[in-house]
Amino acid sequence: MLQEAQAVAVGISGADIALAAKYIAAGLCMGIGAIGPAIGEGMAAAHALDGMARQPEMQGALMRTMVLGQAITESTGIYSLLIAIVLLFVV
Amino acid sequence: MMNAVFEQLAEALTYLGKKQIITLQLGNLSIQFDKAAMIMSWIVIGLLTILALFLRRALRQNIEDNPNRVQAAMDALIDLLQGQLTSSFSSEKLAIEMFPFISTLFLFVLFSNWLGIVPGLSSPTQNLNITMGLALMVFAVSQILAMRAKGMKAYWKGYLEPMPFMLPLNIIGELSKPMSHAFRLFGNVLAGTILITVVMAKFAPIIVPSGLHLIFGLFFGGIQAFVFAILAVAYINVAVES
Numbered sequence: 001m002l003q004e005a006q007a008v009a010v011g012i013s014g015a016d017i018a019l020a021a022k023y024i025a026a027g028l029c030m031g032i033g034a035i036g037p038a039i040g041e042g043m044a045a046a047h048a049l050d051g052m053a054r055q056p057e058m059q060g061a062l063m064r065t066m067v068l069g070q071a072i073t074e075s076t077g078i079y080s081l082l083i084a085i086v087l088l089f090v091v
Numbered sequence: 092m093m094n095a096v097f098e099q100l101a102e103a104l105t106y107l108g109k110k111q112i113i114t115l116q117l118g119n120l121s122i123q124f125d126k127a128a129m130i131m132s133w134i135v136i137g138l139l140t141i142l143a144l145f146l147r148r149a150l151r152q153n154i155e156d157n158p159n160r161v162q163a164a165m166d167a168l169i170d171l172l173q174g175q176l177t178s179s180f181s182s183e184k185l186a187i188e189m190f191p192f193i194s195t196l197f198l199f200v201l202f203s204n205w206l207g208i209v210p211g212l213s214s215p216t217q218n219l220n221i222t223m224g225l226a227l228m229v230f231a232v233s234q235i236l237a238m239r240a241k242g243m244k245a246y247w248k249g250y251l252e253p254m255p256f257m258l259p260l261n262i263i264g265e266l267s268k269p270m271s272h273a274f275r276l277f278g279n280v281l282a283g284t285i286l287i288t289v290v291m292a293k294f295a296p297i298i299v300p301s302g303l304h305l306i307f308g309l310f311f312g313g314i315q316a317f318v319f320a321i322l323a324v325a326y327i328n329v330a331v332e333s
Binding site: 068075078081 | 271274275278279281314315317321
């Protein structure tokens with residue numbers, strides 16, 4: 001049992017560990033990084049919907065502001081995506 | 092001379108879609124180009140130019156009181172864009188002045204994003220250099236307009252407000268605008284492309300990718316182009332106002 005484990009452990013090189021760490025890091029980066037923008041965009045949409053239900057005639061202006069706000073909220077998610085891409089393909 | 096140019100162009104076209112760097116040596120200076128991004132942006136520029144020439148010819152035919160359908164449609168579109176800009180900018184004069192710039196940006200980004208749908212072609216906006224170039228252009232325009240609107244002295248003094256020790260923060264805040272502006276467009280377009288490529292290569296080579304193209308290419312491409320233009324308006328407006 002112990003010998004088997006040792007044999008497996010000998011087969012793993014430092015590069016393999018680095019590769020595994022890279023994939024785990026990219027996954028964590030995207031997964032955690034997506035939480036914030038998701039909550040923020042959901043809140044923006046919810047409040048815009050509230051406003052639209054109250055004042056349907058304001059729909060155009062609300063829609064524009066909502067999309068703009070969501071696009072700005074999204075940028076933190078985009079940053080984490082870029083870091084994930086850098087981890088996967090560049091590092 | 093001309094032959095060599097055509098040969099190079101033909102060679103470039105065979106490498107369409109692949110990452111190919113060409114280096115231009117000018118004395119000590121070497122400039123590198125990404126063939127795919129360069130050719131794709133030429134295609135977008137060509138498309139827009141042809142569209143503009145075609146529409147202009149349609150407009151020329153009867154300039155009198157009864158406009159044809161194309162002219163009426165264009166009138167409505169220009170009215171819509173101008174109304175949108177006038178309500179976004181603080182002054183109407185600035186809106187009219189900035190209208191050609193903003194609408195050109197919007198159309199270029201829109202056509203760039205939509206070009207990725209065509210098989211064999213790719214979006215030029217999935218290259219960071221191009222989005223960064225556009226964002227830096229917006230940055231330069233906003234700074235020049237701010238200098239012109241406020242005067243040199245007030246402009247430089249604006250960096251020392253509200254306190255002189257805020258100077259580094261103000262500079263970083265100003266420089267982060269073009270960065271986030273460029274990264275947002277680039278990241279969105281690249282994410283869509285990677286997702287579609289992965290789905291096509293690994294899960295479903297037919298039918299599903301067309302739906303994804305519909306969402307990521309047409310819908311998100313349109314939204315991102317709109318957001319890019321609106322953010323350009325916001326950055327210019329903030330720079331001129333504050």
